[in-house]
Amino acid sequence: MLRVTEIFRSIQGESTHAGRPCTFVRLTGCPMRCVWCDSEYTFTGGEHMSIEAVMAQVHAFGCNLVEVTGGEPLAQKEAFELIERLCNEGFEVLIETGGYVSTAGLDARAKVILDVKCPASGEEPRNDWSNLERLRADRDEVKFVIADEADWHYAKSVIEKYDLQTRAHAVLISPAWGQIDLQHLANWIAASGLNVRMQLQLHKYIWGPEVKGV
């Protein structure tokens, strides 16, 4: 059984897939506590559902693109089986993971969007660096949420150290909501010359930052 906070259909708000219709399977629970977390409602509660029941809801929404997210979806062992089922049934599968749990053992057909936690999150010491070595340039993306200038310098150092511009399909630079001046971040990115992509959380601009299930 999986513990599920919500399953809903919306548009993808982040990554290079932003704007595409997508079904989201948001699993309950996370071992981390990022100070700017916008998903604290996933930490507790949720509904116990079988993989069959999750698959039935996903099929009912009728989107070919499915994101498995959280919380930290990979903290539930059964998530790996769900992801394999989704791939077997022909869905294009995105995994949004916080970078603490190992991605080893994930179905190779799924596309990983991997967070690297920066210092201002309070969870930087818990990054599993081996996850960066598993990134595949044809499909996986890596994301840095930036809350201040020190985070930006940290992100640049990790991008260079792990050669992420060639190792990942995309390097995403995302401002922590309400924490940083967007123009400052845009200027830093532009001046860096790095092959990275600034991304805004599209769903928050459309529906507002507090609305769940979008």
Ligand code: SF4
């Ligand atoms: S990893 Fe994600 S869900 Fe977990 S605390 Fe950090 S931002 Fe929130």
